[in-house]
Amino acid sequence: MANDETYFVGVDVGTGSVRAGIFNQQGLLIESFERAIQTQNLAEDFYEQSSQEIWDSVAFSVREVLSLAHIKSSKVKGIGFAATCSLVCLDIQGKPVGVSPYNTDDYWNIILWMDHRATEQAERITATGHRVLKYFGNKVSPENELPKILWLKENLASQWKRVAHFMDLCDFLTFQATRSTTRSICPVVCKSGYLASDQQKTDQQKLRLDDTSGWDETLLSEIGLEELVEEGYRRIGTQVAAPGSPLRNGLCKAAAMELGLEVGTPVGSSMVDAHAGGVGILGAIEEGSEEEDTLSSDTEYLTKRLEERLAMIAGTSTCFMASSSKPIFVPGVWGPYYSAMIPNMWLSEGGESATxxxxxxxxxxxxxxxxxxxxxxxxxxxxxxxxxxxxxxxxxxxxxxxxxxxxxxxxxxxxxxxxxxxxxxxxxxxxxxxxxxxxxxxxxxxxxxxxxxxxxxxxxxxxxxxxxxxxxxxxxxxxxxxxxxxxxxxxxxxxxxxxxxxxxxxxxxxxxxxxxxxxxxxxxxxxxxxxxxxxxxxxxxxxxGCPVVIPVQNQYAVMRGAAMLGAVASNYFSSFPKAMQAMSKVQQIIHPTGxxxxxxxxxxxxxxxxxxxxxxxxxxxxxxxxxxx
Structure with a gap:
């Protein structure tokens, strides 16, 4: 274990801003900084952003938070990223490829999560009734990545041909940080129909970490994206990793200079923002409790605890995250997704559209x-x-x-x-x-x-x-x-x-x-x-009729979850659940009447x-x- 001067940086890229926070090993926020980002909206249902602006804002925010906290870069032992499930388009050199039909500027190269241009494509994919959709909520949303990619092929052929990498925004951030094209299981499972477990093909349950077997060629071919199969899936990812897995050799030299951190600082595989919020609170334990005295390493014990806890991420809308050791199919609820939030556990994701x-x-x-x-x-x-x-x-x-x-x-x-x-x-x-x-x-x-x-x-x-x-x-x-x-x-x-x-x-x-x-x-x-x-x-x-648990500094849950990714990647914690327990505490529990x-x-x-x-x-x-x- 490191000494008390050990810190982790968590970055949360939301719809309207970038937030960076620096946390100690107990998960307490030391300092944070927020910077606004732009959205281009030139027509109804078309919402676009710039990966260059977002990365510049990430770099600026991380440098600022280090300065405000008066913490030396050498004390930061890991960094993690969380972001909205938006689609980033890059060419073979990692440069932006524009996605707007209203101008030819490559600057706007992100189709934002809330963009609904691909509604028709989403309906066509849903209508196939393909078996993969069973693990994809059975109904494809225009906010998912496959319909967006299909829309680009059908409407912007020249840009489609130039794209070498289709990435979720959180994966783009780790790509910028490490130059690794490894995708996180979290977004590809939840937003692109990737099958992360062999149990989805056989009766075994084994996490795929280093091959492309999770992509189903029949689905991609049936919906009109057969080129992705013929190319060996190189544009959507040939390697995937569980959240918090260390990527490459950590921060590359260019990214380290931009962020103000040390070359080689461990970088954890990323997460979608809501999922990071879930891991940022679900491990919270009470001070002085038996759980705090003995942070359990018993996998069965930890699994049971997490299965009893529902994450409720409330804001403009509300997202609910429920974990289970086995796949559970719930009508009207997205998933089950394997390892999308907690490694080796299944996730059911529901929500209220307006809260x-x-x-x-x-x-x-x-x-x-x-x-x-x-x-x-x-x-x-x-x-x-x-x-x-x-x-x-x-x-x-x-x-x-x-x-x-x-x-x-x-x-x-x-x-x-x-x-x-x-x-x-x-x-x-x-x-x-x-x-x-x-x-x-x-x-x-x-x-x-x-x-x-x-x-x-x-x-x-x-x-x-x-x-x-x-x-x-x-x-x-x-x-x-x-x-x-x-x-x-x-x-x-x-x-x-x-x-x-x-x-x-x-x-x-x-x-x-x-x-x-x-x-x-x-x-x-x-x-x-x-x-x-x-x-x-x-x-x-x-x-x-059940207790409501409010974690300490719960409003920073997404940044904390991102910081946990860096902490796990650094091997400061031996497992993801251990980091969740150690870096989150209970502030208050509201109990129901009898x-x-x-x-x-x-x-x-x-x-x-x-x-x-x-x-x-x-x-x-x-x-x-x-x-x-």
Whole structure:
């Protein structure tokens, strides 16, 4: 083991910015730096970026974070990269090849993940019903790489011929760092249909690390990409590696100079950003626990622990990651993917299409939002914190008028408001009470009074479709129970009902996963605002009926996961799960109320309404279809 002056760098390339962070061996962020990047959007559904700009931003950010942290480059023992699942196109010399039909500039050589130009190609690939799609979610998205590559062949033939390397963005970053063209299993399995396990062809389970047997020539030929097969797969990757595998000889001389690090610094095989967020939180353990005292090296023990934990990466949308030792097929859920997140384990990936974005939409479109925004600004609080306070007031005095609510906000200082919120919602942690199963009658009654506010107000949160478990982008949102009230009280109630709807969406997914063979007992949550909203955490734990675990510095989970890739590549940790345990700690655990509590029964009833609303929407559609007969 190295001394205390051992650090690892994690780089997270998101849609709008590059973030670099430097972490110690306990996984604590020492310093970070963020730099914005551009997106070219010249037509609807066309979104492009530049690999040159992104790499320049990565190099600048890493140099800056080292400078800000006052850490010598020699103390950095490994580096890892995570990025969006975007397609990078390079020529034989590793130079950009343009992907835009609207200009001839090679500068724009990335088809961004959210680009939907290849919708038709994705539908044609799905229509083949090829057996590989069984391990690919059964439905190909235009955000995946194969339809994008096919679109280029069919629409930009000259550029298609010039491309020597089709790479996911995270693989491009390791290519720039090491000049290795080895692809990570993570993106090729999840986004390109690569079969990483022999179990997908036989009954054995063996990880492929050094050949091309994972590409299925019949799939590529059937969808119109037979050239990739004839060329021996050289353009999409002839070597793959599990996440965190050391690449080549570490940082090459050119990259080391650009990044401000030492030549030969170990570089780990990369990951898609959401998956890196999963590994950044799933290993979190409590300080002082038996797990911390004896970081287990027992593979069976670690596997069981990870199988019980669902990663919930919450942001604009929400991604859910469930691991298993055997492949589990879940209708409407992507995967199972082998070694896509945790080596030698299978991954089921689901999600909610709009979560943070939906909450923002509901709140900002209410007629009282300008007033809410003004009051929040005056108190130097977030608008959601103020809405939590309104709910707190109404739970104590259900007959308060909107004028009384506003007066109470104006007469209470922000410190007092924050203190009351901390005491009212999700205040109990494992260290304090071993859960809320032993809540007092007053606590339960207070929770029930909060819930009574939405007794007759229900929301179906599919405003932007459903990603899982229905996998239906055409679904839309529904609200039942609207009245004529348009006061700040009605805004608070709508906000609470929307929070609950998002929780029921998560509960539905957990239920479907467990019904199909998963064994989820804990939710591990990361994601900035959602992970710090105590009212949401309380509703989430109570509605699902399992503990919600909040790791320390969870908002930096993706960068931490990337740093773990570097730590494993450096051999500082003997295995990926060991790094996950050592570099992530628990900040708080929110426990649900008891199985027999009235709060639990209330959520059970509202969940039944939630499911019924979906059925009703389908019934409405079927009724309207009769008009076309």
């Amino acid at each position: 943070g974005k939906l909450l923002e939409f509901i709140v900002t479109n209410h007629c009282q939002y300008p007033l809410l925004s003004q009051l929040a600004s005056e108190k130097d609080l977030h608008a959601y914190e103020l809405l939590n306070y309104v709910i707190f007031l109404l739970a104590q005095q259900p007959k308060m008028t909107s004028e009384q609510v506003i007066s109470s906000i104006q007469s209470t200082n922000s410190t007092k408001i924050t203190e009351q919120m901390n005491n009212a919602f999700a205040a109990s942690s494992h260290a304090e009470a071993k859960g809320r199963n032993n809540t007092t009658l007053y606590d339960e009654q207070f929770s029930l009074k909060c819930l009574e506010l939405t007794k007759n107000l229900h929301v179906l949160p599919y405003f932007h479709g459903n990603r899982a478990p229905y996998a239906d982008p055409t679904l839309r949102g529904m609200i039942s129970g609207l009245g004529m009230d348009n006061s700040i009280i009605s805004l608070a109630k709508m906000y609470l009902a929307t929070l609950q709807a998002l929780c029921y969406g998560a509960r539905h997914l957990v239920q479907v996963l467990n019904d199909c063979g998963h064994h989820i007992k804990y939710i591990y949550l990361c994601g900035g605002g959602m992970a710090s909203n105590k009212l949401f955490l309380e509703q989430l734990s109570d509605s699902i 199985q027999e509590s009235l709060v639990k029964k209330y959520h059970d009833l509202k969940f039944q309404v939630f499911l019924r609303m979906y059925s009703d929407q389908i019934a409405y559609r079927n009724m309207m279809m009769q008009t076309h007969r």
